[in-house]
Amino acid sequence: MSNKPAIDRRDFLNGMALSLGASAISSPLSALANNTAAQASPAYYPPALTGLRGTHKGAFEVAHSIAWQGKQWPIPSQQTDSDYDLVVVGGGLSGLSAALLFQQQAGAHSRILIIENHDDFGGHAKRNEFTVDGKQLISYGGSQSIDTPSGFSKASAQLLKDLAIDTARFNDYYDSNFKKKWGLKYGLYFSEQHYGKNVLAENPFSWHGEKLASLKDTIDSYPISDSAKKSLLNYLNDSQDITLPAWSYAEKIERLRKLSYYDFLKQYAKLTHEAINTFNGNLKGLWGVGWDALSTLEAVRMGMPGTERLGINYDDINTHVGDEEPYIYHFPDGNAGIARALVRRLIPASMAGTNMEELVLNKIDYSRLDKSDSPVRLRLNSTVVKVQHSQDSQHVNISYVKQGQSFRVQAKHCIMACYNNIIPHICPEVSEQQKTAIGYASKVPLVYANVAVKNWRAFAKAGYSGFHIPNNPLFHNVELDFPVSMGGYQFAQNPDQPIVLHCSMVPTAPYQGLTGREQHKRGRQQLYQLSFQDFEKDLFSILDGALSPYGFDAVKEIAAITVNRWPHGYAYEYNELFEPKDWNRNNGPHIAGRAQIGRISIANSDACAYAYVNGAFDAAHRAVTEQINS
Numbered sequence: 112m113s114n115k116p117a118i119d120r121r122d123f124l125n126g127m128a129l130s131l132g133a134s135a136i137s138s139p140l141s142a143l144a145n146n147t148a149a150q151a152s153p154a155y156y157p158p159a160l161t162g163l164r165g166t167h168k169g170a171f172e173v174a175h176s177i178a179w180q181g182k183q184w185p186i187p188s189q190q191t192d193s194d195y196d197l198v199v200v201g202g203g204l205s206g207l208s209a210a211l212l213f214q215q216q217a218g219a220h221s222r223i224l225i226i227e228n229h230d231d232f233g234g235h236a237k238r239n240e241f242t243v244d245g246k247q248l249i250s251y252g253g254s255q256s257i258d259t260p261s262g263f264s265k266a267s268a269q270l271l272k273d274l275a276i277d278t279a280r281f282n283d284y285y286d287s288n289f290k291k292k293w294g295l296k297y298g299l300y301f302s303e304q305h306y307g308k309n310v311l312a313e314n315p316f317s318w319h320g321e322k323l324a325s326l327k328d329t330i331d332s333y334p335i336s337d338s339a340k341k342s343l344l345n346y347l348n349d350s351q352d353i354t355l356p357a358w359s360y361a362e363k364i365e366r367l368r369k370l371s372y373y374d375f376l377k378q379y380a381k382l383t384h385e386a387i388n389t390f391n392g393n394l395k396g397l398w399g400v401g402w403d404a405l406s407t408l409e410a411v412r413m414g415m416p417g418t419e420r421l422g423i424n425y426d427d428i429n430t431h432v433g434d435e436e437p438y439i440y441h442f443p444d445g446n447a448g449i450a451r452a453l454v455r456r457l458i459p460a461s462m463a464g465t466n467m468e469e470l471v472l473n474k475i476d477y478s479r480l481d482k483s484d485s486p487v488r489l490r491l492n493s494t495v496v497k498v499q500h501s502q503d504s505q506h507v508n509i510s511y512v513k514q515g516q517s518f519r520v521q522a523k524h525c526i527m528a529c530y531n532n533i534i535p536h537i538c539p540e541v542s543e544q545q546k547t548a549i550g551y552a553s554k555v556p557l558v559y560a561n562v563a564v565k566n567w568r569a570f571a572k573a574g575y576s577g578f579h580i581p582n583n584p585l586f587h588n589v590e591l592d593f594p595v596s597m598g599g600y601q602f603a604q605n606p607d608q609p610i611v612l613h614c615s616m617v618p619t620a621p622y623q624g625l626t627g628r629e630q631h632k633r634g635r636q637q638l639y640q641l642s643f644q645d646f647e648k649d650l651f652s653i654l655d656g657a658l659s660p661y662g663f664d665a666v667k668e669i670a671a672i673t674v675n676r677w678p679h680g681y682a683y684e685y686n687e688l689f690e691p692k693d694w695n696r697n698n699g700p701h702i703a704g705r706a707q708i709g710r711i712s713i714a715n716s717d718a719c720a721y722a723y724v725n726g727a728f729d730a731a732h733r734a735v736t737e738q739i740n741s
Contacts, residue, residue, distance in 0.1 A: 150477055150478070150480065150481060150490075150491050150492065151478045151481070152478065153478055155477045155478065156474070156477065157230050157231035157477075158231065158237075158238040158239060158240045158444075158447075159240045159241075160673070161239075161241070161671045161672060161673045162643055162672075162673065162674070163642075163643040163646075163674050163676060164237065164239070164252060164673050164674065164675050164676070165237065165252060165253065165558070165559070165674070165675035165676040165677045166229075166676055166677055166678055166679070167229070167230065167676075169230065169492065170228050170229045170230070170494075171228070171678075173228070173494040173496065173512045174228065174494055174530075174533055174536075177496060177533075177536050177537060178532075178533060178536045184496040184497070184510065184512055184517050185517050186497060186508075186510045186517065186519060187510070187517050187518060187519045189519070190519055190520055190521055191518040191519060191520050192224070192483075192520050193222075194222070194506070194521050194522065194523070195222045195223060195224045195520060195521070195522040195523070196213075196217060196221040196222050196223060196522065196523050196524065197210070197213050197217070197221065197222075197223045197224075197522055197523070197524045197525070197526065197738070198223075198224045198225075198226065198507070198509045198520055198522040198524075198525050198526075199223065199224070199225045199226070199525075199526045199528055200226055200495045200498065200509065200525065200526070200527045200528060200529045201225075201226075201227060201234065201527070201528035201529035201530075201715065202225045202226070202227030202229075202232040202233070202234065202489060202491070202528075203227075203232075203233060203234020203235065203236065203450070203528060203715070203727065204233070204234060204236055204254065204446065204449060204450055204453070204716075204724060204727040204728070205234070205528040205714045205715045205716060205727035205728070205730050205731045206225055206227070206234070206526070206528030206529075206714070206715075206731070207225065207232065207233075207450060207453035207454065207457065208270055208453060208727065208728050208731040208732075209526045209528055209714045209731035209734055209735055210223050210225055210453075210457055210487060211270070211273070211453055211456055211457055212270070212731055212732055212735040213524075213526075213735045213738070213739070214457070214486075214487065215273075216735065216739050217739065219486065220486055221486060222486055223457075223486065223487045223488070224487075224488050224489075224490060224520060224522070225457075225487070225488070225489045225490065226490050226493050226495055226509070226511055227489065227490065227491050227492075227493065228492070228493060228494040228495070228529075229491065229492075230491055230492050231491065232450055232454060232480075232489055232491065233253075233254075233446075233447050233450035233451075234253070234254070234450075235253030235254045235677060235680065236251075236253055236254035236445065236446040236447045236449060236450045237251070237252035237253045237254075237445075237447055237675055238250075238251070238252065238444035238445075238447035238448075238451070239251065239252045239444070239561045239611075239673045239675070241561075241563040241609075241611065241670065241671050241673075243563050243564075243565060243609035243670040243671070244565060244609055244670075246608065246609050247600070248563055248609055248610070248611050249443040249444050249471070249600060249611075250443070250444065250445075250561045250592050250611040250613065251441075251442075251443075251444050251445025251446070251447060251559070251561075251613075252445075252447075252559055252561065252673065252675035253445065253446075253447075253559060253675055253677060253680075254445055254446035254447070254724070255441065255445045255446065256438060256439075256440055256441040256445060256446065256593075257271075257276075257278055257440035257441070257446065257449070257724055258438065258440070258723050258724070259431070259432070259433040259434070259436050260278045260433070260436070260440060260725075261433040261434040261436055262431075262432035262433020262434070262725070263433075263725045263728075264725065264728075264729055264732075266728065266729065266732040267724075267725040267728035267729055267732070270728050270732075271449075273456070274449065274452040274453065274456060274467075275452070275465060275466055275467055276448075276449065276452060276467045277467065278440045280467065280468075280597075281439050281440045281441065281595075281597075282439065283597075284595050284596060284597035285437075285439035285440075285441060285593070285594065285595050286594035286595070286596070286602065287437065287439060289576075289594035289602075290576050293571055293576075293606075294574055295570070295571070295574060295575055295576035295591075296313060296314070296317075296321045296574060296575055296576065297314055297317045297321065297575065297576060297577055297578065297579070297590070298311055298312060298313055298314050298573075298575040298577070298578035298579075299311075299312050299313070299314040299316075299333075299389065299390075299578055299579055299580075299581065300312075300578040300579070300580050300589075300653065300656070300657040301333060301334050301335075301389075301581065302580065302582075302583060302652070302653065302656050302657075303656060304583075304652065304656075305581075305582045305583065306334040306335070306582070307334055308334050309656040309657065309660075310332060310333065310334050311573060311575065311578060311657045311658070311660075312329060312332045312333060313329045313332075314578070314579060315329060315330075315347055315416065316389075316390040316393050316415070316416060316579075317393075317579075326344065326347055326348065327344060330343050330344045330347070333389065335385055335386070335389065336383075336385055338383055338385075339383045339385035339386040339389075340386075342381060342382045342383050342386045343382065343386045343389070345381075346376070346380050346381075346382055346386075346416065346417055347416050347417070349417070349420065353379050353380055353417070353420055353421070354379065355379060355421075360422075363421075363422075363423070364408065364423065364427065364428060367406065367407040367408050367411070367421070367423070368406050368407075368408045368687050368688070368692060369406065369687075369688060370406065370407050370688075371402060371403055371404065371405060371406060371407065371688055372402040372405055372406065372407045372409070372410040372415065373387055373391060373401070373402045373403040373622075374403075375407040375410075376402075380417060384622075387402070388581060388582055389581045389582075390402075390579070390581065391403060391581070391621060392579070392581060392587050392619070392621070393579050394409075394413065395587055395615075395617040395619060396557075396587075396588060396615050396617060398555075398627070398684075398686070399555030399556075399557065399617050399619070399627065399630075399631060399634075399680075399681060400617075400619055400621075400627045400630050400631075400686075401619055401621045402415075403621045403622055404619075404621070404625070404626065404627050404630060404686070404688060404689075405686070405688060406686075406687050406688040407421075408423070408428050408687065409687070409688075411423050411425070411428060412425070412428060412429070412430070412431075430695070441593045441595055442467075442470065442471065442595070442597075443471055443593075443595050443597070443600050443602075444471075446724055448467070448470050448471070449724065451470050451475060452467065452470055454475060454480070454489065455470070455475075457487040457489075458479060458480060458485055458487050458488075458489065460476070460479045460482070460485065461475050461476050461477075461479040461480055462474070462475050462476065467598075468597055468598035468599075469598060470598065471597055471598035471599065471600045472598055472599050472600055477491075490511075490513075492513055492514070493511045493512070493513040493518075494511055494512050494513075495509055495510070495511045495529065495537060496510050496511060496512055496517070496537055497509070497510040497537055497538075497539075498510075498525055498527065498537055498538045498711060499538065499539055499540060500540065500709055500710060500711070501521070504709060504710070505523075505710075506521050506522060506523060506710070507521070507522050507523075507524065507525040507710050507711055508520075508521050509521070509522065509525060523710065524710050524711075524712075524738040525710060525711045525712075526711075526712050526713075526714050526731075526734045526735070526738065527711060527712070527713045527714065527715070528713075528714045528715050528730075528731065528734075529715065530554070530679050530715070530717070531549055531552065531704065531713070531715055531717030531718060532549060532550060532552070532554075532679075532717075534549060534713065535549055535550070538708070538711065540708050540709070540711070541708065544703065545703060545704060545706055545708075547700075548700040548701065548702075548703035548704035549700075549704040551700040551701075551704070552628075552682075552683035552700070552701065552704075552717055552720070553628040553631040553632055553635075553683055554631065554635075554678075554679040554680055554681060554682060554683055554717065555617065555631050555634075555680045555681035555682075555683065555722070556617065556618055556631060556634040556635040556637075556638050556677065556678050556679070556680050557615065557616065557617045557618075557677050557680035557681065558585075558586075558615070558616035558617075558618075558638065558646065558674060558675065558676050558677065559613065559614070559615060559675040559677070560586065560613075560614040560615075560616070560646060560650060560672060560673065560674045560675065561592075561611050561612070561613060561614070561672070561673045561675070562611065562612040562614060562650060562654070562669055562671075562672050563609065563610075563611055563612075563669070563670040563671045563672070564609065564610060564611075564612060564668045564669055564670060565609050565667075565668050565670055566606055566607050566608060566609065566610070566668065567591060567603065567606050567608075567610045567612075568606040568607065568661075568662060568663075569658040569661040569662050569663035569668075570591060570606070570658070570661075571606035572606075572661040572662060573657075573658060573660075573661040576590055576591045577589050577590020577591060578590070578657060580653060583649070583653070584618075585616050585641075585645070585646065585649040586614045586615065586616045586646075586649055586650060586653060587615060587616060587617065588614065588615040589612055589613075589614045589653060589654070589657075590612070590613055590614075591610060591611075591612060591613075592610060592611040592612070592613050609670070612654075614650060614653075616646075617634065617680075618633070618634030618635075618637045618638060619633075619634055620633040620634065626686075626689045627686045627688075627689060628683070628689075631683070635678045635679070638676055638677075638678045639678060641676075643674055646672075646674045646676075647672055647674075650665075650669075650672065651665045651666075651669070654669070681722040682715070682716035682717045682719070682720065682721060682722040682726065683717065683720065683722075684720055684721060684722060685699055685720060694720075695720070696719055696720055696721050696726070699720055701717065701718055701719070701720045704717075704718065705718035705730070705733075707737045707741070709741075710738065710741070712733075712734035712735075712737045712738050713730075713734060714727075714730040714731045714733065714734035714735075715727065715730055716730060718730045718734075
C-alpha cells in the first residue's frame with residue numbers, strides 16, 4: 112500500500128482545490144466553497160468546483176433541521192415576489208421539465224419560479240469541469256445517460272425532441288471502438304488491504320463481452336484460498352453440477368424469483384463465500400445492492416455466469432421496456448446536458464445556441480437565472496420549508512429559507528419535484544395514508560467521484576479501461592470516462608492526454624440478511640459520516656495499488672478530485688426478491704404516494720419508482736396534466 116501523501120496535505124483546504132500549479136488545475140471560484148457567493152455574480156460557476164460536491168455543505172442542513180429535529184421555520188407575512196402561475200419545488204430533471212411542460216400548455220408568458228436547495232440546477236444530473244495542462248475536461252457527477260430511448264413514452268420522447276436532442280447523433284459522437292482500438296478490458300483489482308497483496312487481473316464476471324486469455328490462469332492469479340479458486344473454476348467451467356429440486360418450469364421461475372443469487376450459488380452451485388465475494392458487488396452500480404440482495408432471476412437477466420444452465424427462457428422473465436440498444440446516448444457531462452437544454456429553453460438569455468452540440472461547450476450564465484424580467488426564474492441555494500394552500504384554496508403558499516432567512520411566495524399551482532420523503536415534513540396537507548406510501552421507498556445512496564489525471568498511460572500499459580474492486584468498503588469501481596467527442600469537445604485521443612477517471616461507491620451492508628431498503632438506510636448513515644479526505648485516501652490507495660506496477664504515481668498524476676456525494680441518490684425501484692412481483696412502475700405504494708393534493712402535485716423519479724430520465728419526464732408530464740386539468 113502506498114505511503115505517499117494525499118492531495119489535501121499539499122493542495123487542498125477543506126476539500127477545495129486551491130492550486131496545483133500552472134500546468135494542472137486551478138479554482139478561481141474558491142469563494143464558493145462555503146456557498147457564500149451571490150448567484151448574480153459573474154464569477155458564480157458551480158460546475159468548476161472541486162472537492163466534496165453533490166449534496167454539499169449548505170444544501171441539506173435546513174431540510175435536516177425539519178425532518179430530524181422538527182424545527183418550524185417562521186413564515187413571513189409578506190410575499191417576496193408577486194404571484195406566480197406555478198412554483199416548482201426542485202430544480203432537477205423532473206422539476207425543470209415540469210416547468211417547460213406547464214409553460215407549453217399554459218402559455219409562454221406564464222410566470223414560473225423554480226426553487227432549488229443546491230447551488231446548481233439539475234438535481235443528480237450534475238456537470239463537473241476541470242482544466243488540466245490547458246485542456247478542458249468535462250464529466251458527469253450523477254445521472255449518467257439516456258437509457259433505451261426506444262422505450263420512452265410519447266410524452267418523454269416529445270420532450271427530448273422539443274429540446275433538440277436527437278439520440279441518433281450519438282452514434283457519431285460515441286467512440287464504440289475505443290476499447291478495442293487500445294486493447295482494453297475491464298478487470299478485477301484485489302487490494303493489499305483486504306487480500307494481502309495487490310493484484311490487477313482479468314475479470315470473468317464482466318458483461319462487456321471480453322474473452323479471457325485463460326480462465327484457469329486468471330483464477331489462479333487471484334489472492335484467494337485454493338478452495339475458493341477451485342469452486343470458482345468448477346462453476347465457471349460448467350463442471351459443477353447444479354441440481355435443483357423437481358420444480359415445474361413455472362414453479363422454478365417463482366422459486367428463483369425469491370432466491371438470492373448468492374444463496375443459489377452457495378446451496379446449488381457449491382461456491383464458497385470467499386469465491387462469491389469476489390463478484391458479489393459487481394451489480395451495485397445498477398441496483399445499489401449486491402447479489403446477496405438480488406434474485407437469481409435477475410442474475411439470469413444479466414447473463415451472470417452459469418445461469419444459462421438453469422433453462423430459463425429470457426423472454427419469460429424480461430422486464431426491459433424498449434428495443435435492445437447500445438449504451439451510448441451520453442453527453443460528456445451525462446444528463447447534465449439535458450438539464451442545461453431545459454434551462455436554455457426556459458431562460459433563453461442564460462445560454463447561447465439552439466442545437467444539442469452547443470450544449471457541450473457553451474456556458475450557462477448563472478447571473479441570468481433569477482431575473483425579474485424573465486417569465487421563468489430559477490432560484491438556487493433556497494430550501495423550501497412549507498407548502499400549503501391559502502385559506503380560500505385558490506393559491507398555494509410556498510415558504511423557503513435562503514442564507515438563514517425565510518421568504519414566502521404564492522402561486523396558483525405548485526409541483527413538488529423535490530426529494531419525495533421530505534414532502535410529508537413540509538406539506539401538512541399530506542394524509543397519513545399518503546405519508547405511509549411515500550415513506551415506503553428508500554433512495555439508493557451513492558458517490559460518483561471524478562478524478563482528473565494528466566494521462567492514462569498506466570491504463571493502456573496494463574490493458575484495462577477500468578476494474579471492479581471486491582470487498583472494498585468505499586469505492587468498488589474505477590474506469591476511464593465515456594469516450595464522447597462532440598460540439599468541439601474532444602475526448603482523449605491517446606494515453607498521453609489528460610482524462611477523467613470515473614469512480615463509483617454504493618455503500619451496502621451485505622451478508623446480514625438485510626433487505627435492499629434496509630441496506631440503503633445503513634449506507635446513507637455511512638455516507639454522512641465520511642469526509643472528503645476519507646474518499647480521497649481510498650482513491651489514492653486504489654489507484655497506486657492497482658496501477659503503480661504500470662508507472663502510475665497518484666501524487667504526480669492526479670490533478671484534481673470532485674466527489675459527488677448523494678446520500679439520497681437513485682430513486683427506489685422495487686426488488687422482486689423482497690416485494691410482490693406485480694409491483695413495478697405502474698403498481699406499488701408510490702401510486703398512492705404521488706396522489707394530487709388540490710393545487711399541489713408531485714413530480715419526481717421517486718413518484719415513478721424508476722431511476723431514469725424518462726421516469727423524471729413521465730412524472731413531470733403527469734403532474735402538469737393534473738394541474739392544467741384541475
